[in-house]
Amino acid sequence: MKMTMAQAINKCLFQEMERDESIVLIGEDVGVDGGVFRVTEGLYDKFGRERVIDSPLSESGIVGTAIGMATHGLRPVAEIQFSGFFYNAFHHIEQQASRLRNRTRGMFTVPMVVRLPYGGAINALEHHGESMESVFIHIPGIKVVCPSSPHDAKGLLASSLTDKDTVLFFEPKRLYRAFREEVPEERYDIPLGKANVIENGSDVTLISWGAMTYVSREAVEEAKQQGISVEHIDLRTLSPCDWNSIHRSIAKTGRAVIVHEAKKTMGFAAEIAARIAEKDLMHLEAPIKRVTGWDIIIPYPPLEKHYFPEKKRIARAIVETAKF
Amino acid sequence: MPISRVFEGSVDYIQILDRYGTADINYDPNFSEEMLKRMYIFMVLARRWDKKNIALQRTGRMYTYAPLEGQEAIQVGATLALEKEDWAYPSYRESMIYHMRGIPLSLVDLCWKGIEEGLKIDPKWKCFPYVIPIGTQLPQAVGAGYALQKRGKKGAVLVFGGDGSTSEGEFHDAMNFAGVLNTPTVFLISNNQYAISVPRKWQTKSKTLAQKALAYGFHGVQIDGNDIFAVYTTVKQALKKAREGGGPTLIEAVTYRIGAHTTADDPGKYRPKEEEEYWRERDPITRLQIYMKNKGYWDSRFEEIVNTRCDKRIEEALKEAEAFKQDPKEIFKHVYADITEDLEEQMKECFEEGSQ
Numbered sequence: 001m002k003m004t005m006a007q008a009i010n011k012c013l014f015q016e017m018e019r020d021e022s023i024v025l026i027g028e029d030v031g032v033d034g035g036v037f038r039v040t041e042g043l044y045d046k047f048g049r050e051r052v053i054d055s056p057l058s059e060s061g062i063v064g065t066a067i068g069m070a071t072h073g074l075r076p077v078a079e080i081q082f083s084g085f086f087y088n089a090f091h092h093i094e095q096q097a098s099r100l101r102n103r104t105r106g107m108f109t110v111p112m113v114v115r116l117p118y119g120g121a122i123n124a125l126e127h128h129g130e131s132m133e134s135v136f137i138h139i140p141g142i143k144v145v146c147p148s149s150p151h152d153a154k155g156l157l158a159s160s161l162t163d164k165d166t167v168l169f170f171e172p173k174r175l176y177r178a179f180r181e182e183v184p185e186e187r188y189d190i191p192l193g194k195a196n197v198i199e200n201g202s203d204v205t206l207i208s209w210g211a212m213t214y215v216s217r218e219a220v221e222e223a224k225q226q227g228i229s230v231e232h233i234d235l236r237t238l239s240p241c242d243w244n245s246i247h248r249s250i251a252k253t254g255r256a257v258i259v260h261e262a263k264k265t266m267g268f269a270a271e272i273a274a275r276i277a278e279k280d281l282m283h284l285e286a287p288i289k290r291v292t293g294w295d296i297i298i299p300y301p302p303l304e305k306h307y308f309p310e311k312k313r314i315a316r317a318i319v320e321t322a323k324f
Numbered sequence: 325m326p327i328s329r330v331f332e333g334s335v336d337y338i339q340i341l342d343r344y345g346t347a348d349i350n351y352d353p354n355f356s357e358e359m360l361k362r363m364y365i366f367m368v369l370a371r372r373w374d375k376k377n378i379a380l381q382r383t384g385r386m387y388t389y390a391p392l393e394g395q396e397a398i399q400v401g402a403t404l405a406l407e408k409e410d411w412a413y414p415s416y417r418e419s420m421i422y423h424m425r426g427i428p429l430s431l432v433d434l435c436w437k438g439i440e441e442g443l444k445i446d447p448k449w450k451c452f453p454y455v456i457p458i459g460t461q462l463p464q465a466v467g468a469g470y471a472l473q474k475r476g477k478k479g480a481v482l483v484f485g486g487d488g489s490t491s492e493g494e495f496h497d498a499m500n501f502a503g504v505l506n507t508p509t510v511f512l513i514s515n516n517q518y519a520i521s522v523p524r525k526w527q528t529k530s531k532t533l534a535q536k537a538l539a540y541g542f543h544g545v546q547i548d549g550n551d552i553f554a555v556y557t558t559v560k561q562a563l564k565k566a567r568e569g570g571g572p573t574l575i576e577a578v579t580y581r582i583g584a585h586t587t588a589d590d591p592g593k594y595r596p597k598e599e600e601e602y603w604r605e606r607d608p609i610t611r612l613q614i615y616m617k618n619k620g621y622w623d624s625r626f627e628e629i630v631n632t633r634c635d636k637r638i639e640e641a642l643k644e645a646e647a648f649k650q651d652p653k654e655i656f657k658h659v660y661a662d663i664t665e666d667l668e669e670q671m672k673e674c675f676e677e678g679s680q
């Protein structure tokens with residue numbers, strides 16, 4: 001069946017909640033309203049307020065409560081309405097969710113999913129466009145997942161909902177309704193921690209995730225027309241990262257372009273570039289290139305186009321790297 | 325029995341001007357004709373500006389906008405109650421405050437058109453730029469009040485929030501700090517019954533929001549937020565008390581958001597239409613209009629003049645706002661006091677080699 005990403009996530013939540021009675025949704029406007037992005041539509045009617053909780057307006061309340069639920073046999077899916085409003089809950093993630101397993105040497109764990117609609121280009125107000133994934137990747141003990149298509153969103157969320165650890169699930173807002181694709185009705189898992197080579201190639205390796213994978217695809221097409229063969233890797237899971245797939249590809253191409261929507265400094269590309277430099281230096285034929293947002297406050301809609309990496313900038317980076 | 329009562333508290337509800345436009349005989353402030361007309365004109369301006377913005381948004385001339393219809397009495401009444409030396413910390417639904425404090429309406433328009441320069445607000449207006457992350461303004465307003473007091477200034481700080489904001493930790497931090505530090509803070513919570521789709525009853529189990537002040541050791545009062553007389557009088561008193569060192573007050577203004585949460589929201593999904601009817605019968609402008617008519621201060625000719633003048637001001641402001649040309653390079657220039665070498669380079673890369 002053809003679905004948008006919003007529909008695929010909705011379908012997954014529906015199926016998983018039917019399969020596992022311990023799954024509970026909690027967040028602002030997730031119930032009666034069906035979520036501000038309509039991702040939880042219909043779940044309140046089907047499962048009721050006991051399992052789909054319209055919470056008071058408090059991110060720390062939502063995540064703190066979810067942790068308590070997770071430590072006592074429920075499997076909460078906490079929604080932060082926009083990832084830009086996560087910060088009040090940061091405390092609970094860093095100081096409890098990420099450490100409880102280690103602190104108790106495995107006696108207590110926090111198997112929950114926090115859904116975070118992230119990223120910009122949706123013409124919204126301030127704080128509605130950030131990509132803060134690297135802040136979380138920096139914290140050991142939590143997993144960070146970021147789908148780039150409806151198909152991946154459904155399979156990755158299904159896996160996240162059976163995972164033993166806390167999973168922060170970053171949903172690219174601009175892809176919620178950007179396109180439809182064929183998505184299996186029945187349940188399927190896409191394993192966490194494994195990247196997806198969406199296109200095989202031999203000249204340049206392009207690494208991306210989330211919305212940037214979608215944007216990069218056009219750039220990859222453009223590069224192809226110029227005779228450049230691009231191996232496009234979509235990471236799917238950012239933490240733990242599938243380093244082997246990256247190293248394997250660089251050994252083949254000797255060239256890397258990394259694209260992310262987040263700011264440049266300390267963005268995840270910095271870590272990826274460092275890993276490549278550490279392990280694959282002898283294979284490298286060109287400097288590693290990053291295409292990222294700038295180190296500025298993300299502008300409001302009329303100027304935000306200047307911030308986001310887009311097709312032209314990515315295509316140019318591919319060509320420059322290939323021709324170096 | 326070894327039990328004694330250690331705390332008792334109660335919360336009053338205040339309404340002076342009822343929904344039929346009749347003021348309580350004992351409490352009618354007997355405002356001058358001029359004052360009544362100011363109240364009326366600003367509420368009409370707010371409503372007509374609001375309607376215009378919704379229309380503009382629909383045709384793509386404005387980004388997401390947070391409608392204020394039905395809540396005019398709170399922002400207009402409270403702003404008129406401010407003295408020159410006081411500060412206002414509005415929330416995003418109280419746009420008219422900026423203009424009433426002296427800021428050109430065109431600047432407020434820029435904000436909602438998604439243009440950063442809209443918040444280029446001269447501090448002389450004593451009106452803090454609104455924030456989108458719910459509740460963050462509350463403790464900051466407490467700190468602002470403390471600073472004013474410490475620096476020997478006379479002013480108090482009036483800070484706004486929604487019913488939803490009272491659930492954030494910041495609200496409680498703010499109340500607690502204000503109480504402990506005895507700051508000149510007036511918290512004005514617009515209880516418009518919903519935080520996006522979440523009804524007030526799911527926000528807190530408390531019967532009123534005002535009673536939360538009692539837990540922090542100061543006065544809390546609930547008022548009819550659609551009664552501009554109650555808003556003005558209560559805020560005025562609370563500000564006076566704050567200025568005189570009497571500490572903070574929490575005012576819960578009961579009202580209703582007639583429109584959608586923002587232009588991206590559909591209230592039909594979560595609330596019955598009858599509610600809107602119920603609250604339309606309690607409209608803040610209509611009741612003032614009746615009151616003024618009975619005093620001989622309002623007639624259809626006055627109405628016409630007010631409407632025409634308001635529309636003119638709205639149109640002029642819009643024209644000015646739409647003529648504003650943004651310099652995209654500004655996005656790099658205000659990150660730090662002085663632009664860094666690295667950012668200079670990033671800016672060059674962004675614009676010279678042309679990302680767009």
Ligand SMILES: Cc1ncc(C[n+]2csc(CCOP(=O)(O)OP(=O)(O)O)c2C)c(N)n1
Nearest residue numbers: 085417456457458486487488489518519520
């Ligand atoms: C910290 C934070 N969380 C979530 C949001 C998203 N959001 C914007 S407005 C809103 C509801 C606010 O309700 P209330 O405080 O009652 O004010 P109202 O909008 O009704 O005026 C929410 C949840 C936000 N802006 N900030």
